[in-house]
Amino acid sequence: GESVGLHLPTLSVQEGDNSIINCAYSNSASDYFIWYKQESGKGPQFIIDIRSNMDKRQGQRVTVLLNKTVKHLSLQIAATQPGDSAVYFCAEKDTGGFKTIFGAGTRLFVKA
Amino acid sequence: DVKVTQSSRYLVKRTGEKVFLECVQDMDHENMFWYRQDPGLGLRLIYFSYDVKMKEKGDIPEGYSVSREKKERFSLILESASTNQTSMYLCASLRGDSGSGELFFGEGSRLTVL
Numbered sequence: 001g002e003s004v005g006l007h008l009p010t011l012s013v014q015e016g017d018n019s020i021i022n023c024a025y026s027n028s029a030s031d032y033f034i035w036y037k038q039e040s041g042k043g044p045q046f047i048i049d050i051r052s053n054m055d056k057r058q059g060q061r062v063t064v065l066l067n068k069t070v071k072h073l074s075l076q077i078a079a080t081q082p083g084d085s086a087v088y089f090c091a092e093k094d095t096g097g098f099k100t101i102f103g104a105g106t107r108l109f110v111k112a
Numbered sequence: 113d114v115k116v117t118q119s120s121r122y123l124v125k126r127t128g129e130k131v132f133l134e135c136v137q138d139m140d141h142e143n144m145f146w147y148r149q150d151p152g153l154g155l156r157l158i159y160f161s162y163d164v165k166m167k168e169k170g171d172i173p174e175g176y177s178v179s180r181e182k183k184e185r186f187s188l189i190l191e192s193a194s195t196n197q198t199s200m201y202l203c204a205s206l207r208g209d210s211g212s213g214e215l216f217f218g219e220g221s222r223l224t225v226l
Contacts, residue, residue, distance in 0.1 A: 008151055008152050032213060034213070034214070036215075041219070041220075042219055042220075043116070043202055043204075043217030043218050043219050043220050044155070044202070044215070044217050045217070046214045046215065046216075049214070089154060089155065093213045097213075098143055098145075098160055098162060098168070098206070099157060099160070099170070100157075100213055100215060101157075102147075102154040102155040102156075103154050104152055104153060104154045105152075105154055
């Protein structure tokens, strides 16, 4: 029969506030954890990655935190702007491997 | 500006038709991928290729095949389209020596099978 898609988790924030998007990963052997942003009508675009031997990495207005103990990854966006409205995917990959495994995604709405 | 180009943004096909989705990248990347994207399921890997004429099955290869005759081009083929293949299809490329594996995606091909 026809499958029904799952509802995408959503996060709604006020413009100017900080956003935190969370992700649980499954493979303890993954070497890299990556965040992608997908705007409406476009393909996903790389934001930032973090290697498994790190806990935190900062980019421009974004910070990724990795907690290997509980297999948790988060993306923090500072001073969220309307242009940040998109679907955000976490992903994991092992060094030298070809496969990137994606999470289901979180839709971020930014209220003006 | 580096680019992955998918030739068709929107397609409507009938059940049983053969469908070709084309993807071209201009970055001289060794690795290319086809994913399908469905709401709430994220991106699922159909097939990938790490070199010309080489291909590997991903997580959901059933009902699909691929062709990589040239480095820059990776085609996804649906031999006999079915309604459950209605989806968004995303092509991506990856540099061969990339550690973290930043994928470069095309804008997607939305396929509807009636």
